[in-house]
Amino acid sequence: xxxxxxxxxxxxxxxxxxxxxxxxxxxxxxxxxxxxxxxxxxxxxxxxxxxxxxxxxxxxxxxxxxxxxxxxxxxxxxxxxxxxxxxxxxxxxxxxxxxxxxxxxxxxxxxxxxxxxxxxxxxxxxxxxxxxxxxxxxxxxxxxxxxxxxxxxxxxxxxxxxxxxxxxxxxxxxxxxxxxxxxxxxxxxxxxxxxxxxxxxxxxxxxxxxxx
Numbered sequence: 001x002x003x004x005x006x007x008x009x010x011x012x013x014x015x016x017x018x019x020x021x022x023x024x025x026x027x028x029x030x031x032x033x034x035x036x037x038x039x040x041x042x043x044x045x046x047x048x049x050x051x052x053x054x055x056x057x058x059x060x061x062x063x064x065x066x067x068x069x070x071x072x073x074x075x076x077x078x079x080x081x082x083x084x085x086x087x088x089x090x091x092x093x094x095x096x097x098x099x100x101x102x103x104x105x106x107x108x109x110x111x112x113x114x115x116x117x118x119x120x121x122x123x124x125x126x127x128x129x130x131x132x133x134x135x136x137x138x139x140x141x142x143x144x145x146x147x148x149x150x151x152x153x154x155x156x157x158x159x160x161x162x163x164x165x166x167x168x169x170x171x172x173x174x175x176x177x178x179x180x181x182x183x184x185x186x187x188x189x190x191x192x193x194x195x196x197x198x199x200x201x202x203x204x205x206x207x208x209x210x211x212x
Contacts, residue, residue, distance in 0.1 A: 082106025
């Protein structure tokens with residue numbers, strides 16, 4: 001497990017450097033000043049790699065499921081920085097059709113992450129924990145969908161250019177897929193809590209702590 005931890009940590013670091021370097025070289029900018037194909041590829045590739053690795057490797061799956069869900073959930077606190085989207089909209093630098101749903105959605109998830117981590121991440125509150133994680137995923141999907149279609153929905157609004165250059169280009173190319181992966185892992189862990197609880201009752205042993 002320790003070797004997997006070092007490997008995954010190294011891959012995340014390399015992923016960040018790659019996303020940062022590509023942004024520094026203006027790889028995500030487009031002539032139309034919209035979120036383009038390069039951003040979509042950068043966002044989807046890590047999720048696809050994780051999904052395939054998780055589905056095909058028993059060892060990696062065990063490692064992912066062993067990570068403390070409270071830590072993964074607390075990491076979502078960073079999403080309170082969605083306030084930046086709202087501020088940029090107020091300065092007419094981002095379209096409202098994207099900034100308000102994405103910004104306020106991220107603020108809501110970031111502000112409640114501590115509660116989800118400390119109060120919901122246990123087998124007794126399994127359904128509430130899964131619901132919160134699902135809301136977090138929904139927020140990310142809505143943000144990405146609106147970010148890619150904003151120019152079509154509101155063609156005369158400010159462009160999505162800030163999301164294609166540093167530092168905000170790291171949001172769709174690094175933070176969004178990373179937070180999405182954290183949500184998926186937490187849901188996978190929570191789905192196992194009921195099974196673990198049932199096994200504990202069947203064996204007559206007290207349920208101590210399941211993946212937390």
